[in-house]
Amino acid sequence: MIGMIVSVGLAAIMGGADEPAASHEENTVFASVQEEGLTVGELTIRLDRPRFTDDQSASQQREALRDLAGSDRAVEGLLRSSVTAPFLLSLNDETVDGVTIRSGELFFAIQVDLDTIDPDALFGQSDSEPVEAGNMRFEAQVLDDPDKERIGSTSARFVHSKGRLLDRIGVESTARVSASRSADSVVVASETDRRFDDHERWPNRWWTIDRQGTSESTGPPERYAGGIGYAKLTRLKDDPKTVLVELRFAFAEPTNWFNGAPILRSKFSLIAQDQIRRLRRELNR
Template sequence: MFTLTLAAALAAPPDAPSHEAANPLYKSLLETGLAVGAKDKAKLPAPTLPDGLDAAKQKDAINSLIKGDYSFDDFARNSTVAPQFIKLPAVAGGAPNAPARGVDVWFMVYGDLKALDDDKFLDRVMNSGRGSGQAKALTAADLTKRNIPAPEGKKEGFGHLEFDFLEKVHIRATGRSVWSRTPESVVVAGEIDPRFAGDADFPNQWQSIVKEGGATKLGPAQPWAGAAFYLKVTKLAEPAGALFCEQHVVFVEPQGWFGGENLLRSKLPAALQINVRNMRKEWAKAGK
């Protein structure tokens, strides 16, 4: 949903550091959180599957997550239409007219974790999960112009994203993303960068999508406080080839987005299902 334009993941040596040590943005989102108001911070939840679990503990953690909704065998089916598990948890903080929201999604794909080393494949996977819209990677010159140090290497990047959310809101936002990799998993963490608030070329803003008389137009641009996420893809010990994906998102929802309607619960699950299925199709093509 809020996946940003990302740089490629680096192959990790056997003694690769933990994600918390290698990925400062991921560590910050877990320990400090996203600013969702003048004083409030919303932390992202710890991963369901941390590194270091054996096959039995991985399965126990997944079963605890999906208990009462799916069996492990059903959830772990090697199928494009296998289930995904979605939660919309309450998130404290934010202003009364712009509360914080949370979205958590878990699902399985089948493939080789090393496929994420391929820039082109990685691009297709992330775009399939993003849905419709446009993305532009910021250049070193773009960053220098704004007194932002250009990242070194491929594990950090900046991108500007423009997309429609639930056919109600048009969003433009600039984010920073950071990758890290261990022998067991890959993590990408991202956040809407507040340094681009009010930027002339790459602003963080939203506009209502207004449909009148068969025509569609956009309302006035409003500043957006933004969002943060991380995606963790973990190789399972069993079944063979299974990758456990979990994405955790916190974002600010201005009241003007939906006018008080609870569209997240009514429309978001279907949109996420499409994104998950598209991502599985990309993994399936990579295995052929």
């Protein structure tokens, strides 16, 4: 969804699977976010398939990078071994029935041996440290004992995320998360599980926050449609210590959050920058 999606991004796909699936074809959540997508009212948003695939040759990867970045010089900047190397973020909005579905894609590079990446360790374990960026706060908890009677038997992990947006909106949701690994890539995919809409402990809901000085009150909770997302980490074949991260996401933003204004959207670049640099620093350590 980097939690709630690089926080409303790297924070919406936090989690991982107990044991990554043997192949991406067996990753049911990865398939679902591309084929079923996110539906709100009459609108369905499906995530595009990855731009970088395991069967590409080194030259095909470079060609795809040039198409993405615009030039060889821009590619070199994107792949630069630096905490402050650039990233590429594009966003799209569609509105239906009082909700805007905000979707996007994010690309950046990290310097790491892909074989050492453990999806659980990279995207959060049983409890993750709270993430704060852009006057927002997110935290995620991997559910060790999800509601088996409600969801049945599954190999996916369930992650409950909570967020506080600009001190005006509170939101929480429970996502089904699954990871998979191939010889040259790792995928972590996430989707809000609507079976938890009215769950007693881990519901999908949002509420307003009204602050008056040092005190605050909250409005009545309303159901939240949630979001979908995946991250694909692909090893570059002509530079095996460089991994390209491709993040795609979509989530519902009710018009009543900010009266339809793109306030939250305007924070995405700041959140992405903060979380990507944090990730790179952690990998350097």
